[in-house]
Amino acid sequence: MILICGGLADEVTELVCARLEACGYPYRLLDLARFPDDHRFTARWTDSGPDGSIATERWRLDLDEITGVYARFLGPDDRPSQPGVDPDEARALRTEGDLSLMALVEDLACPVVNRVNSGLANNSKPYQALVISRTGFRVPTTLVTSDPAAVHAFLAEHGDVIFKSASGVRSIVRRVGAAEIARLDLLRHGPAQFQAFVPGRNVRVHTVGEQVFATAVESDAVDYRYARLDGKTTHLEPVDLPPDVSEACLQLARTFDLLFAGIDLKQTPSGEFYCFEVNPSPGFLYYERHTGQPISTAVAELLRGPTPLTSHRRHDHG
Numbered sequence: 001m002i003l004i005c006g007g008l009a010d011e012v013t014e015l016v017c018a019r020l021e022a023c024g025y026p027y028r029l030l031d032l033a034r035f036p037d038d039h040r041f042t043a044r045w046t047d048s049g050p051d052g053s054i055a056t057e058r059w060r061l062d063l064d065e066i067t068g069v070y071a072r073f074l075g076p077d078d079r080p081s082q083p084g085v086d087p088d089e090a091r092a093l094r095t096e097g098d099l100s101l102m103a104l105v106e107d108l109a110c111p112v113v114n115r116v117n118s119g120l121a122n123n124s125k126p127y128q129a130l131v132i133s134r135t136g137f138r139v140p141t142t143l144v145t146s147d148p149a150a151v152h153a154f155l156a157e158h159g160d161v162i163f164k165s166a167s168g169v170r171s172i173v174r175r176v177g178a179a180e181i182a183r184l185d186l187l188r189h190g191p192a193q194f195q196a197f198v199p200g201r202n203v204r205v206h207t208v209g210e211q212v213f214a215t216a217v218e219s220d221a222v223d224y225r226y227a228r229l230d231g232k233t234t235h236l237e238p239v240d241l242p243p244d245v246s247e248a249c250l251q252l253a254r255t256f257d258l259l260f261a262g263i264d265l266k267q268t269p270s271g272e273f274y275c276f277e278v279n280p281s282p283g284f285l286y287y288e289r290h291t292g293q294p295i296s297t298a299v300a301e302l303l304r305g306p307t308p309l310t311s312h313r314r315h316d317h318g
Contacts, residue, residue, distance in 0.1 A: 002027035214239045
């Protein structure tokens, strides 16, 4: 039985559930919007691993029945309020529940997409870039600083520079222009990450097990994810990568122990590939919707495992 840890308010989790349904692969949804309130969760660790069960009013799943896990944890804004419970207490209770579930998922013997420990490197973009550079990919020249003078020197050296978050917090990538230079004194309150701009086309790569799905992104926006905000255009299409680049992407996923990864590349006009980051919980719906690439089907097959399942009946979601 496949276990989905997520919430249907998240479109990516919803797509994974729909694909499992369409493929006839049995699964249970542990709805994190209602966890741990409406669940009975028991786990104890033995020499052979965790033992116990997860249950709701509609289903029960022994841990040794789980053959694969897809985990996509919700943010605080995706969790409903709890009537009669102080918001701070509710947040603490959910944190306890999530951390307990993360510990369980981390130690299950079955395939997990993805284990929490495998994605920790993404919390520090500079650290992740160091690891990426050791696998053969080029990485942009980078400066992390809280010193405005250092930024001025970096700009003088590289001319065209972008800035973004150094942590795992999502940020919109922007060029450093006159408005940003005027605000550089704010850096004294906290560092930011600056990089020499790399010209070329963006390529988003999804690795699913040993499969590679590459999407070329043509856009006149610096950060194509937010092109509409700036009145810019974006066009996506499937692309075949050179074999050595595909293999390097697979090696990156193996290095970070990710069964499913979203890898951001840029191909320069001269054909060189730079790697910006490796996402351990990729929002692949956007790419599948625009290109028709069967990424969600590959994820479903990965979760099913190598042994065909004979039961194709529908299963509860709650």
